[in-house]
Amino acid sequence: KRTVTQIEKNGxxxxxxxxxxxxxxxxxxxxxxxxxxxxxxxxSESPMMAFKDEHSRRxxxxxxxxxxxxxxxxxxxxxxxxxxxCYSIPxxxxxxxxVMLYDLQDRKFQKRKxxxxxxxxxxxxxxxxxxxxxxxxxAAALARCRIKYDALSIEYFLPETIRKWEQRASAxxxxxxxxxxxxxxxxxxxxxxxxxxxxxxSVSDFDHxxxxxxxxxxxxxxxPSSLREELLSLDLFADCKLLxx
Numbered sequence: 001k002r003t004v005t006q007i008e009k010n011g012x013x014x015x016x017x018x019x020x021x022x023x024x025x026x027x028x029x030x031x032x033x034x035x036x037x038x039x040x041x042x043x044s045e046s047p048m049m050a051f052k053d054e055h056s057r058r059x060x061x062x063x064x065x066x067x068x069x070x071x072x073x074x075x076x077x078x079x080x081x082x083x084x085x086c087y088s089i090p091x092x093x094x095x096x097x098x099v100m101l102y103d104l105q106d107r108k109f110q111k112r113k114x115x116x117x118x119x120x121x122x123x124x125x126x127x128x129x130x131x132x133x134x135x136x137x138x139a140a141a142l143a144r145c146r147i148k149y150d151a152l153s154i155e156y157f158l159p160e161t162i163r164k165w166e167q168r169a170s171a172x173x174x175x176x177x178x179x180x181x182x183x184x185x186x187x188x189x190x191x192x193x194x195x196x197x198x199x200x201x202s203v204s205d206f207d208h209x210x211x212x213x214x215x216x217x218x219x220x221x222x223x224p225s226s227l228r229e230e231l232l233s234l235d236l237f238a239d240c241k242l243l244x245x
Contacts, residue, residue: 011103011112014121015049016060017128021096022048023064028095029071038075038084038098041091049121054240055232067102073145073157074098077105081141083134089127096127105142105154109135173203174223174231175214175245183241185219191236192221220245 012020028040051057067074078084078101089097104112111132114120131138142154151157158166178188189199192211200210206224214220221242223231236242 010110011107012059012063013056013115013118014124015052015119016056016063017096017100017103017124018046018121019048019051019056019060020063020067021093021099022046023061024067024099025095027064027068028098029068037079038094039091040094046092053238055238063099063103066106067099069158069162070102070154071098073154074101076145077101077138077141080144081134081137083131083138086130089130093123093127096123097131100124100127100131101138104131104135104138109139171225173206174225174228176221176223176231176237177243177245178219178221179241179243180219182239183236188221188236188242195234 025040031037051060075084075098078097084094084097109132112128145151145157146153149157155163155166178185193199197209197211198207200206200212202212202215203222205212208224208226210224212222214222231237231242232244234242237244
């Protein structure tokens, strides 16, 4: 139940990549025929794997939409590095290739860990090994793109309006519902205090390890955005006792 949270910084389980690729296949931007250099085959027959929990669903969609945001950049990296086309990887796996490339660069081209008990998928293993074997060329292609477009980081490849939206979104306080079917308000408060979080009156009083009770919905807790990853790793979240709004 908690494995996804534990391994996010080292990659994801194979099922996450398969589902993210399936989502990306349905939302990626189709280029006009004259401009097609990267081809996305039809993988409509391959089913999505069952999400293990809500967290797995969330990170699958997050990974797919991150790949969508940077689709043009990722395609340029694949072409510039000569990683694509690859005769051993059919067009039906191009979505998987793009999704896994986004994750690889996000991990600074570090090797993904395989954890005990993880259900391995042959296609994910094949694409992952292929990308990692070209990691030096991929990193060099990314560096050339940054120089070409004078981009300090990949975020600068996004339109300025989208960058501003994301900056605002990342600074917004986080809201969590207390699932009172599974736990009481009092037990949640005791748990948070045991973890060192201090209750304050409003978001204007936020420090790092603080939280507030929503003024209108008394089963909603509000936290600073800086606590996002720590909150998502709590047992309360894994057990669906706290639900992110």
